[in-house]
Amino acid sequence: MKHIGVYPKSALAGMFMGCAALVQAAQDANQDANQDANQDAALSKELQNPVADLITLPLENRWDWTAHHKLQYTLNVQPVWPFELSEKLLLVSRTIVPVQHMEAPDAQSRDHGGLGDMTQSFFFAAKEPLNGWIVGAGPMLRLPTATDAALGLGKWGAGPTAVALRQDNAWTYGALASHVWSFAGWGDDSVNVSSLQPFLSYTTDALLTMGVGTEATYDWAGGQWVVPFDVSVSQFMRIGGVPVDLGLGVRTYLERPTGGPDWGVKATLTFMLPK
Secondary structure (H helix, E strand, C coil), X not given: CCCCCCCCHHHHHHHHHXXXXXXXXXXXXXXXXXXXXXXXXXXXXXXXXXXXXXXXXXXXXEEEEEXXXXXXXXXXXXXXXXXXXXXXXXXEEEEEEEEEEECCCCCCCCCEEEECCEEEEEEEEECCCECCEEEEEEEXXXXXXXXXXXXXXXXXXXXXXXXXXXXECCEEEEEEEEEEEEEEECCCCCCEEEEEEEEEEEECCCCEEEEEEECEEEEXXXXXXXXXXXXXXXXXXXXXXXXEEEEEXXXXXXECCCCCEEEEEEEEEEEEECC
8 A cells, every 4th residue: 555645765865965955056156156256356456456466457548628629539558467576575567558649729730649658667566565555666667659749758768656555445545656757869858747646446345436536747847737637436347257347437637738638538448367
């Protein structure tokens, strides 16, 4: 006689084992998701650090308009590559390759486009913060690579550069400074320029970063300030498994030379590459 609703012990054991396997798989998946989220949060935080041990390829598009509605466009290709010198010290290479287009200011002039002057910076940076501060310093070079005289100064330049910042929970704040003097070249005007770039940003739990800052420069030879004020937002995400950061910003110029831009917008796409 068959007993309805009564299962053999082996079947019950199999059911319990199957349920346990499902529970374990769910726990493993949740653990993996938490690990991925923690990794993304760490990458997003490192991205705010100019001298992090992180290979990145930022592509920065800038559109600036003058008072006469003339466009000045720049694509800055800015690869960052850190090299480990020791257990405590990094050498961080930061390159800026500008590709530019400038509309003619009037009907008697012509547009200009091509490669601008490149800059190359090297930062010797400690891997760990010093009393809470992340610091780095080293030499900076300016290379006369412009393919159009209107896009460069025709001078070789060099000088020091340094960065100092703190990262307190979701906040990142600090400043990047540099100075360049020209020492050779065919251009008429010598280069004697200081740059100061203070920055402040806040990153949410959703990895959305909001920031403000400026890239102020002072030309000691001409006695001229250029002071833009930037407001930006960016979102960390993964595209096809590749971590990227998408950003958008606006800027207004608090101080500028005659004929310089009044305002502009900026769009960035930053790839984070494996080491």
